Amino acid sequence: MTRFVKFIGGFAVAAALVLPMTAQADDKDVIDYRENVMKTLEAQTASLGMIASTQVPPDNLVQHTEAIALMAKAAKKSFEAKVLGGEAKPEVWANNADFTKKMDDFVAKTDILAKSAKTGGVPVVMEQMVDALTCKGCHDVYRNKK
Amino acid sequence: MTRFVKFIGGFAVAAALVLPMTAQADDKDVIDYRENVMKTLEAQTASLGMIASTQVPPDNLVQHTEAIALMAKAAKKSFEAKVLGGEAKPEVWANNADFTKKMDDFVAKTDILAKSAKTGGVPVVMEQMVDALTCKGCHDVYRNKK
Numbered sequence: 001m002t003r004f005v006k007f008i009g010g011f012a013v014a015a016a017l018v019l020p021m022t023a024q025a026d027d028k029d030v031i032d033y034r035e036n037v038m039k040t041l042e043a044q045t046a047s048l049g050m051i052a053s054t055q056v057p058p059d060n061l062v063q064h065t066e067a068i069a070l071m072a073k074a075a076k077k078s079f080e081a082k083v084l085g086g087e088a089k090p091e092v093w094a095n096n097a098d099f100t101k102k103m104d105d106f107v108a109k110t111d112i113l114a115k116s117a118k119t120g121g122v123p124v125v126m127e128q129m130v131d132a133l134t135c136k137g138c139h140d141v142y143r144n145k146k
Numbered sequence: 147m148t149r150f151v152k153f154i155g156g157f158a159v160a161a162a163l164v165l166p167m168t169a170q171a172d173d174k175d176v177i178d179y180r181e182n183v184m185k186t187l188e189a190q191t192a193s194l195g196m197i198a199s200t201q202v203p204p205d206n207l208v209q210h211t212e213a214i215a216l217m218a219k220a221a222k223k224s225f226e227a228k229v230l231g232g233e234a235k236p237e238v239w240a241n242n243a244d245f246t247k248k249m250d251d252f253v254a255k256t257d258i259l260a261k262s263a264k265t266g267g268v269p270v271v272m273e274q275m276v277d278a279l280t281c282k283g284c285h286d287v288y289r290n291k292k
Contacts, residue, residue, distance in 0.1 A: 029201040036189040036196075037206075040213065043185040047220075050182075055175040060183075060220040067186065067213045074193075074206040 031086035034078045037071055038087075044068045045133055051122070052129065058122045065117040065125060068133075069110040076103040092142050102138045109134065177232035180224045183217055184233075190214045191279055197268070198275065204268045211263040211271060214279075215256040222249040238288050248284045255280065 025033070044067045051058045082093045092099050109132035116124040139145070171179070190213045197204045228239045238245050255278035262270040285291070 025202040029196060033193060033196050033202045036193045039189040040186050040193075043182040043189070047179060047182045047186075050175060050179050056171045056179045059223050063216040063220045067216050070209040070213050070216075074209045077205045 025081070027083050027085060030078075030081055030083040031088075034075075034088070035086060037074050037078050040071050041068060041075065041135070044071065045135065048125075048129060048133075052126055061122060061125060062114075062117045065110070065114040069107075069114040072103075072107045072110040076100075076107055079103070087143050087146055089142050089144050099138070099142060102134065102142075106132075106134045106138070171227070173229050173231060176224075176227055176229040177234075180221075180234070181232060183220050183224050186217050187214065187221065187281070190217065191281065194271075194275060194279075198272055207268060207271060208260075208263045211256070211260040215253075215260040218249075218253045218256040222246075222253055225249070233289050233292055235288050235290050245284075245288055248280065248288075252278075252280045252284070 044064050047056075047060070047064045048068070050056045051061060051064070079088070079092055079099070084090055084093070109128075113125060113128050113132040116128055190210050193202075193206070193210050194214070196202045197207060197210070225234070225238055225245070230236055230239070255274075259271060259274050259278040262274055
């Protein structure tokens with residue numbers, strides 16, 4: 001029996017290593033996941049805001065702008081599955097062409113911002129960040145804040 | 147007068163673009179900043195955990211591992227200033243050689259993890275992530291959870 005349990009245990013581990021490729025996410029999982037991505041964007045833009053307002057030194061300017069660019073891509077991907085709920089309004093999928101356009105814009109501009117941080121540092125990021133962080137434009141239309 | 151206000155306004159903007167380089171952070175700001183970095187790590191490791199447990203598909207595996215590697219570097223940097231408070235125990239600075247060693251280990255391993263995600267995908271990340279995410283080893287010793 002022990003051996004059988006060990007075998008099953010081993011199989012479960014092996015399966016876990018393969019299954020993610022084809023995993024079907026429950027609705028709640030999809031929503032939790034989206035919220036983790038958004039929480040990251042919130043914490044990262046807050047960090048950038050603290051640099052902008054000179055509350056903290058800009059030591060990690062590059063890291064924050066890169067993390068924002070990465071999570072912009074993840075955010076876009078995380079709304080591809082039509083899973084209503086959480087803070088997302090149904091309009092995300094009803095007006096999906098506009099939503100996707102806004103997300104593409106966010107992805108493109110944060111990508112440029114991350115590159116600017118590396119080449120131009122603080123002054124260029126300060127110049128571009130308000131235009132790049134298009135959060136409000138999307139939230140005003142597509143988010144029901146809890 | 148209007149012209150003068152405009153001039154002062156312009157100067158304030160110009161100053162804001164330069165000041166971050168030499169900004170002195172208040173203690174509360176330093177702590178808030180550290181907490182934003184840690185919030186990001188929490189949300190990002192949660193996202194990776196959801197992939198590991200097959201709750202969501204691994205679409206953004208590379209982005210999450212990269213964001214973790216970036217924030218590991220930012221976390222290390224954010225504890226360089228000796229600012230007690232928040233959830234950090236005084237031991238962070240009392241035993242700073244050990245703390246720094248643990249942070250260096252975290253930075254190095256998450257850097258490898260991010261590279262593994264790109265080259266080996268899910269199976270390699272699943273294999274390495276428990277060893278790379280050394281959060282608990284540090285939190286147990288150096289964190290007073292609120």
